[in-house]
Amino acid sequence: MTAELLVDARNATGECPVWQVAEQALYWVDIPAKRLHRWTAAGALDSWSALEMLACIAAREGGGWLAGLESGLFALQAEASGQLSGERLVALDHAQPAMRCNDGRCDRQGRFLVGTMVQDMAQGAPAGRLYSHAAGEGARLLLDDLIVPNGLALSPDGRTLYLSDSHPSRQLIWAFDYDPDTGTPSNRRLFVDMNAHPGRPDGAAVDVDGCYWICGNDAGLIHRFTPDGRLDRSLSVPVKKPAMCAFGGRNLDTLFVTSIRPGGDLSDQPLAGGLFALDPGVQGLPEPAFAG
Numbered sequence: 001m002t003a004e005l006l007v008d009a010r011n012a013t014g015e016c017p018v019w020q021v022a023e024q025a026l027y028w029v030d031i032p033a034k035r036l037h038r039w040t041a042a043g044a045l046d047s048w049s050a051l052e053m054l055a056c057i058a059a060r061e062g063g064g065w066l067a068g069l070e071s072g073l074f075a076l077q078a079e080a081s082g083q084l085s086g087e088r089l090v091a092l093d094h095a096q097p098a099m100r101c102n103d104g105r106c107d108r109q110g111r112f113l114v115g116t117m118v119q120d121m122a123q124g125a126p127a128g129r130l131y132s133h134a135a136g137e138g139a140r141l142l143l144d145d146l147i148v149p150n151g152l153a154l155s156p157d158g159r160t161l162y163l164s165d166s167h168p169s170r171q172l173i174w175a176f177d178y179d180p181d182t183g184t185p186s187n188r189r190l191f192v193d194m195n196a197h198p199g200r201p202d203g204a205a206v207d208v209d210g211c212y213w214i215c216g217n218d219a220g221l222i223h224r225f226t227p228d229g230r231l232d233r234s235l236s237v238p239v240k241k242p243a244m245c246a247f248g249g250r251n252l253d254t255l256f257v258t259s260i261r262p263g264g265d266l267s268d269q270p271l272a273g274g275l276f277a278l279d280p281g282v283q284g285l286p287e288p289a290f291a292g
């Protein structure tokens with residue numbers, strides 16, 4: 001199964017692909033470049049600039065985007081000028097200076113779940129947190145003691161929440177029972193110890209069978225784990241650092257993969273930072289919008 005290069009985007013840190021059914025378009029971000037990108041199935045490419053590092057996005061039911069940046073959660077609009085305009089809805093009270101949002105997505109009720117991390121990942125500071133934000137409310141702290149929160153995804157029934165920590169000292173994926181009424185995770189348990197598999201756990205998506213697809217960063221692989229944590233299969237991309245995957249396309253049966261372009265010699269991975277498409281052989285689920 002060959003990965004198709006869709007955009008030679010050369011993203012420093014391409015993350016958070018989100019398929020928009022009405023537009024038949026994929027949006028994603030480049031975190032340090034502070035940019036939102038769009039690729040349409042018709043082949044058009046656009047991008048917009050933000051004022052802070054832009055880590056994660058969710059479409060809002062009312063239009064525009066809910067986005068996790070450095071200082072908090074913002075309502076953003078993509079302007080014809082190429083800028084993202086908007087306002088901060090929630091200021092995040094970070095555990096220490098120089099932090100930002102990382103992975104984020106909505107639960108099946110439309111609450112936004114978002115992790116935070118120190119900007120300099122090499123510090124390895126466990127200052128990261130997981131928050132939940134519902135429309136009209138602030139940020140509710142769900143978890144702390146995270147280094148690089150990632151891999152957020154929900155089971156098809158919305159009652160199991162997945163979360164990973166990508167830091168080399170962790171490389172773990174947890175599952176939680178998740179109460180859709182209250183948005184509260186409980187019964188934390190180890191889902192997969194990625195130290196036993198190639199690659200560090202990065203961004204993830206769940207398919208119609210409830211299997212969990214996660215990027216194996218540094219290994220050029222996207223792994224599919226069954227709900228009981230068994231490795232079912234692995235697909236490869238021609239870059240070492242796939243960062244996050246999302247289902248999209250006309251039948252939600254394409255797996256889009258963003259990637260990271262590290263510094264240094266790239267002669268063995270010239271397409272690093274590109275956007276890729278794979279045929280996973282299974283459909284995904286529609287991405288919930290933010291209820292607000």
Ligand SMILES: O=C1O[C@H](CS(=O)(=O)O)[C@@H](O)[C@H](O)[C@H]1O
Pocket residue numbers: 013015031102103121148150166201202217241260
């Ligand atoms: O900044 C980030 O970095 C890591 C990937 S890497 O260590 O730079 O390869 C990633 O897990 C994280 O989601 C991202 O925001």
